[in-house]
Amino acid sequence: MNFDVIFIGSGHASWHAAVTLSQAGKKVAIVEEDTIAGTCTSYGCDPKILLDGPFELKNQLRQYPEIIKEDVTIDWNALMNYKKKIINPLPDQLEQLFMAVGITIIKGHGRLSDDHTVSVDNNQYTSENIVIATGEHSRKLNIPGSEFLHDSRDFLSLEAMPHKIVFIGAGIISLEFASMAVELGSEVTIVEYADKALANFNQAYVAKAISKLEKAGVKFDFSTSVDVVEKGTTGLVVKTSRGNQIEADYVLDATGRMPNVEGIGLDGLNIDFSAKGIVTDDHLRTSVPNIYASGDVLDKSVGKLTPTATFESNYIAGQILGDSNPINYAVVPAVVFTLPRIANVGVSSVSALNDDNLVVEKIEYGKQMLFQSKNEVDAEITVVIDRATKTLVGAEAYGNEAADLLNFLTLVINKQISASELNQMIFAFPSTTSGIVSLLVTKMMTI
Ligand SMILES: Cc1cc2nc3c(=O)[nH]c(=O)nc-3n(C[C@H](O)[C@H](O)[C@H](O)COP(=O)(O)OP(=O)(O)OC[C@H]3O[C@@H](n4cnc5c(N)ncnc54)[C@H](O)[C@@H]3O)c2cc1C
Numbered sequence: 011m012n013f014d015v016i017f018i019g020s021g022h023a024s025w026h027a028a029v030t031l032s033q034a035g036k037k038v039a040i041v042e043e044d045t046i047a048g049t050c051t052s053y054g055c056d057p058k059i060l061l062d063g064p065f066e067l068k069n070q071l072r073q074y075p076e077i078i079k080e081d082v083t084i085d086w087n088a089l090m091n092y093k094k095k096i097i098n099p100l101p102d103q104l105e106q107l108f109m110a111v112g113i114t115i116i117k118g119h120g121r122l123s124d125d126h127t128v129s130v131d132n133n134q135y136t137s138e139n140i141v142i143a144t145g146e147h148s149r150k151l152n153i154p155g156s157e158f159l160h161d162s163r164d165f166l167s168l169e170a171m172p173h174k175i176v177f178i179g180a181g182i183i184s185l186e187f188a189s190m191a192v193e194l195g196s197e198v199t200i201v202e203y204a205d206k207a208l209a210n211f212n213q214a215y216v217a218k219a220i221s222k223l224e225k226a227g228v229k230f231d232f233s234t235s236v237d238v239v240e241k242g243t244t245g246l247v248v249k250t251s252r253g254n255q256i257e258a259d260y261v262l263d264a265t266g267r268m269p270n271v272e273g274i275g276l277d278g279l280n281i282d283f284s285a286k287g288i289v290t291d292d293h294l295r296t297s298v299p300n301i302y303a304s305g306d307v308l309d310k311s312v313g314k315l316t317p318t319a320t321f322e323s324n325y326i327a328g329q330i331l332g333d334s335n336p337i338n339y340a341v342v343p344a345v346v347f348t349l350p351r352i353a354n355v356g357v358s359s360v361s362a363l364n365d366d367n368l369v370v371e372k373i374e375y376g377k378q379m380l381f382q383s384k385n386e387v388d389a390e391i392t393v394v395i396d397r398a399t400k401t402l403v404g405a406e407a408y409g410n411e412a413a414d415l416l417n418f419l420t421l422v423i424n425k426q427i428s429a430s431e432l433n434q435m436i437f438a439f440p441s442t443t444s445g446i447v448s449l450l451v452t453k454m455m456t457i
């Protein structure tokens with residue numbers, strides 16, 4: 011069969027473009043070997059944020075210790091059933107939607123056989139353009155006992171929360187999942203071989219999150235690696251480089267994710283790739299010009315996130331439809347869904363400290379706007395302002411509403427909205443955003 015565009019992989023890096031191209035009259039196929047719509051939909055962001063919902067609410071109730079007295083318990087098993095009800099039908103629903111716009115779905119493992127051919131099992135499909143959007147898989151530590159290690163996909167389908175959990179790695183996945191597990195009474199230990207967690211985020215905010223997790227009972231073991239995991243008398247024993255032996259009945263390897271670059275025919279076509287992913291030019295073309303790469307499988311400097319995968323997918327659709335501009339990423343917000351959230355966008359406060367043209371300011375909105383910050387006293391934003399233009403170039407946030415607040419500040423950064431332009435706009439009140447705007451405008455005008 012012959013197509014205009016074949017996508018290998020059906021995640022966000024692929025389907026936004028596939029839908030646009032199909033609606034524009036192109037003959038489009040998506041090859042998928044697992045569930046339709048990729049990691050985010052079934053094994054990542056979507057089930058994660060669904061499961062997080064009740065924990066987020068419970069965390070907010072705690073902001074009124076003198077006022078809300080009743081304790082609330084979360085029934086994980088009921089929550090898991092709810093997750094199955096909402097999340098499990100999504101791949102089928104999306105498959106129907108893709109087919110309804112004319113996309114051909116090919117189930118199986120896709121492999122490039124030449125510049126214009128994708129083989130799936132024993133069938134060959136030819137295409138003018140091919141997009142590699144194969145994503146990433148969880149890294150698996152090569153240590154004795156690696157067969158006992160679980161990954162994020164397993165955790166998001168746990169029928170019962172284990173009593174004793176060891177997370178390897180103090181990255182995004184561990185901190186998000188540990189926030190839920192400790193709330194359900196699990197004994198949680200996080201073993202991290204670096205001396206800090208979430209290295210790319212504001213370390214003052216990370217320290218707040220860690221201190222909160224520690225108060226809830228999570229133990230952190232920094233500058234330590236896991237040497238061995240073995241069976242003990244009652245469960246598993248995790249042996250660390252410090253000589254500690256930690257009892258566990260569940261060990262989650264959350265030491266990062268690796269691009270799916272093996273077994274897809276890259277070598278045969280001399281397509282460049284590294285341990286970080288497929289190398290492309292600034293048009294997301296691989297070393298074979300009619301073959302693009304998109305999403306997590308890319309070797310890229312921006313975050314490997316759903317919004318960047320979506321942005322690349324939309325960009326590739328534009329290229330195939332005739333645009334010729336190089337890709338130009340807008341600033342990328344990143345959010346860690348701990349309780350509360352930690353988020354950042356644009357120029358970081360750490361890099362701004364070495365630049366005389368930039369000013370770093372703290373906005374303690376939790377303290378300053380107690381009446382509308384729902385008593386979230388330590389909620390805070392750090393902003394980076396360009397001294398010459400007095401415009402916002404970066405923001406970092408700690409608080410329940412960090413994700414939405416940073417989305418708003420992302421717009422302010424991208425559009426280079428000045429303080430006087432912000433003053434010409436009217437926002438709903440009382441609301442966290444309106445409070446932030448007035449505090450931000452004052453900072454921007456007075457630096
Ligand atoms: C636990 C977890 C939580 C996350 N939470 C967030 C979050 O809150 N916010 C956020 O922005 N990002 C989050 N992410 C990251 C986000 O899921 C990814 O950035 C996003 O899914 C990338 O999309 P993609 O299309 O590039 O890859 P994927 O969604 O991984 O899709 C790739 C698809 O290709 C298929 N495939 C691979 N090889 C082949 C082959 N040879 N033939 C056929 N099919 C193949 C795979 O089966 C897969 O379905 C999370 C990730 C995880 C693991």
Ligand SMILES: NC(=O)c1ccc[n+]([C@@H]2O[C@H](COP(=O)([O-])OP(=O)(O)OC[C@H]3O[C@@H](n4cnc5c(N)ncnc54)[C@H](O)[C@@H]3O)[C@@H](O)[C@H]2O)c1
Nearest residue numbers: 179180181182183184202203204235264265266267314345
């Ligand atoms: N909210 C979100 O946007 C979100 C949520 C989950 C996952 N993700 C995506 O998934 C990716 C993977 O998440 P992750 O948490 O697995 O990775 P990560 O890169 O965030 O963290 C991995 C951690 O493991 C540590 N580590 C590595 N090897 C180790 C070892 N041998 N022993 C102990 N520690 C070790 C690293 O120092 C790091 O702190 C993220 O980078 C992101 O792209 C995003």
